[in-house]
Every structure is written in structure tokens, then in C-alpha cells.
Amino acid sequence: MSVNIEELPGAFPGLPAAPSRSEPIVSVRGLVKTYGKFVAVNNIDFDIPEGSIFGLIGPNGAGKSTTFSVIASLLKPTSGRISVAGFDPTAQPRDVRRVLGYMPDQLGIYGSLTAEEYLRFFAAAYKLPRSEWPGLIDGLLELVGLGGKRKVDVDTMSRGMKQRMSLARALVHDPQLLLLDEPASGLDPRARIDLRELLLQLSEMGKTIVISSHILAELETVCSDVAILEGGEMLVSGTPGDIATRLGGRSVAVSFTNGETEEFPVQNEREQSELLRRLVLEDEREVLSFVPGGTGLEDLFMQITEGGVR
């Protein structure tokens, strides 16, 4: 059963108005975070468009979790300006927490509680009206596919289920923005697919989702925007298509029924579409498959990190 979380009770009456579509929901300018002499994040800038699924990509130690912690109002930046739905996480942490749901890279589950008790605890922690808890909890458990597990101890659940419980916890106060730090780590392929579908469903509901991961394949199919971090530095940000264009274009691999495969350079999706039309209609060639080549996130990441693109 699909549930629209926007219809669930639990939104704060005093929730600030959502910014206009043209404004980014998160804006980061000149963010620096140091621990003593160690620079975890070095002067990064990026915007997260509202309603997007934004991938923060980078290897372990790139500064993704630190950036998340600063956005989630858990860490003070050493310098820089951050705005989350118009609020400053350092000066207005409680306002930020009203609009933001955060799922850290560790599950952080209280094993002794049932699924229902666990969500009830967080509904209380977010100070949601008690009368709204039953509907909210039912809706959330249905949404994350754990409707039949409400009386099950969280401790006895599989990692995938715990991950979904963790996501439900982040959604309990109906936030505009979701920060998911390595949400798919440790999940089996089936659970990853389920999670991806869930994220797309949440995106359709209008949530802005920010995902960090070092596994690029898992972000490739869901992210509308990405930023690539390495060694605390922002290498590039934008849509995957834009980034590919900035890197000198993309290519598509076309296989024909005669067994031949050719790679065609294209600049953007329009050119890609035009190429397909030309091959089939004008050249009357028998196309078997048409696969974008060399433009996946992995390829982009490798090009960027090796080429030192800024």
C-alpha cells in the first residue's frame, strides 16, 4: 500500500513556508571544517535544488559525513555560510531540525523496542502531538514496507529492515529535506533495490533527498544532481549530464543487428536523441541496442579525479 507522507499528520503548525522552486533548499558557501591541523572540508560551495535527489560522492574520508554533520546542525563549521531552508544551522539549529530528517551512516537503533515503540519514541522526541501518533506511525511503517512488523522487536530485524526503520525515523516529523549518509551500505542487492524505489517514491512526494555514498552505481539511477568530493575538496557539482558536457562530452555505444558496435560522441541528451533518430530513420540502420557509454558516475568520477578538474 502506498502512502503519501504529505497527507500524514505530524507537520509542525509553525513550519516555515517552503522557499520558492528557484531557490536552493541548501546553500553552502566557503565551508571549511578543520580538526586541529587536519582539514576535513576545504572551502566548498554547492547548492541543492529543492525537490532534487542530490548525490554527494566521494571516497572514504572525502568529507561527506562532515559536510552532512554541518548541514544537520551537529557540527559547527570552522568558517563558511550554510543555509538550510533559509535557516543557519549554527545559529538556528532547532529551526533546521524541524525541516530536516537525518539518517547517519550508523543505524543507531534501540534494539529493545518494537518498531511501533521506536517510532513513538521519536514522535515524542520531535514533540509531535500525541493524538497524531497512531496515524503517523501506521503511515510511516506502510511507507517503508514494514506495515506487518509493528510489533516486532527492532533488534530481531534484518539490516535492510533496520535501515528502513532508520529512514522512517528520519521521516517522523515530515521533513522537507532528507539527509541520508551512506544509506545503502551493508545492504544486499534486493534491499538496495527496495531502498532505491523508496527514495524515488519519496522524491515524487516532493522531498529533497541528499545521499552520500562512495558506491557510485547505487546513486547513478536516482540522483538528479551530484557533487564530487575528494580529500575535503569539491571537485565538481551539477547534473551528471552537465558534468559530462563540461568534461568534453559524452558518448553512446550503438550495437547493430549485424554484430557491429560503434561509439558516437554526443554533447547532450538532445544530441543523443537526434543521433538515434538519424540512425534509424535517415540511415535506416538496424539498431539492436543504444547504450550511453562512458558517462556513468563511475566514469565521471574517474575522469574528474584523474584529470584534476575543478
Place this chain on the structure above:
Amino acid sequence: MNMLFNNPVLLREMRERVTGRRTMVMLTLWLLILSVTVALYYSSQTGGFGVINSGGSPVTQIARVGQNLYELVLFFMIGLVLFLVPGFTAASIAGERERQTLLPLQVTMLRPVDIIVGKVAASLAFTVLLLIATLPLLAFAFLIGGITISEVFSGLAMVVFSAFTLACLTVACSALVKRVQGAIVLAYGLVLVMVVGTFVAFGLAYAIDESQGWDQPNPPMAILAINPLAAVADVSGEPPAPDWFGFRNDVDTPLAVIREVMRQDNFNGGFEQPVAVDNFGNPLFPDDPAQSGGPRFWMMHVAVMSVLSLLSLLVAARRVRTPAKTER
């Protein structure tokens, strides 16, 4: 009050700690041990209706048994507090860190003080349950006689106060140290310093003072200001009336022994000094400041520990406050 009764941290911890078989087993064991001890002590002091000890009227003797039983139960209660509270509280914040459940809590609308108060109250709840379960044994001592109802309540109040202050100090240890193991070691180390360390320091001060002159050694009672055992000893026993020489004999229980040790001191108004009295009970030297009334030792203890507890709560709340400069 809302911070306490509507506190999700407290409610969750209560559910985890107070429900379940372990609680029932601990409660049963505690009452069993204490009841057997009280029964053995009572039967060793009395034989049926009579009283074994020689001297004095049977009424005086049974009153003494009542007083001693009361102090014995109180000693067990403060012992339980010193043993259990650090163990229950040390994992409160450090455990959340270890389980990685602190971050999700910190991004909710709970304030740091909500989290800390919830943790302190939760760790106290079970101890207070055990203490309340002990009340029938205190009532038994009261029924035997020799103690007043106000003594029963003041003794109990001091034990509960000690549990509270210890929970506050331990929650600060838990917030300061990252690992549960470290927090437990720190908390029990602190208890050792408070209970044993202060007595050792007091004894040393006594010895140094004694070696420096002919007058009565006068170590500062402030050394014991953080000692919960000394405070319970002070609040629980009104020393018996002094004899003609100004000496009192009430060393039948551990708390009375502590009182006797502390009475070596000349703390003004603290443990009552062996006041020399005339045949009518009037002080022989009424102008001596050391023998005049003043604040009791337990009052100094309450004042010092209240300040320390408040500071501990502030330190703990500061440690879980976000945004923080570093990840904690």
C-alpha cells in the same frame, strides 16, 4: 515537571530498565539479603521478649536495638546507592554513543537538558524503587522504638539525595568519556575518592594535626564534605546523651563508627562534640564556640553536593549540546 514526566528519554529508559525479569530478580534478592540481615541482627540482640545486653531497663535496651536496626538498614541503603547508581548511570551517555543512538537523538527537538534529566531520572528510578521497597524494614525498626518518624524520613531523604548527587556526577563522567568502560571506571573511581579517599585524607589531617601540638587534633571537617556515608551517618543518629565526662557510646553500627571517627574533630556545630555537662545536663563551658550550636555537617554536605551536582548537570548538558566544535 513536564521535562520529567513527558520526557521520552526517561520513558524509554524506564521501559528498558524497570520492566523485565532482571528487575524482579534484583528486587527480590535485595529484599531477601536485607531481611535476612535484619532478622539475624534482631535475633542476636533479643531473645524472645527479653534483651540480651546487660545494663539499663528493657525499654532502653529495645530502643537501642531499634536505633541500631534503623542505622543498619540505612547503611545497607547507602551502600546500595554507592554500588548501583554509578553502574546504572555510567552508560547513560557513553552507551548512546557506543550504540550510535546519540546522533539521531541530538537532531530531534529534545534539548540537551531534556536528554540529561531523562538519563539521570531513569538511572535513579530503579534505585529509588529498591529504596522504597526497603521502607517496610525501616518501619519495622521504627515500630521497635528508639527512633522518631522524622529520623526515618531524614535518613531516607539523605540516601535519596546521595543517589541523586551520585547520578548527576556519574552522568557527567558518562558525557565526558567516550566509552562505557571508561565511564564506569571513572564513576567508581569517583565514588572511591568520595567515600574512602576523604576518610583517608581526614585521617591524615588528623595525624598531622596531632603531631603538631598538645591540643585536641582538629582536622577540617570540610575534607568530608563530599562524603555521602558521613552525611548519612550524621543525619541518621542523634548521638546519645553524654555521660558526666562528656563521652557518648553508640558504636554498635557502621554508621555509628563513622560518627565516632568524625567526632574527633572540633567542627563548630558539626557532629556534636563531647560537651562536658554538669549534673543538670547544662554545658560546663557555655561560652566555648566549639560547643555552641551551628549548622550540622549534613547541611554543609547538602550545600556542597548541590553545587557539584548542578555543575555536573551543566557539564553533561554542554557535552551533548549541538552544534559542537568537534564530533563527540
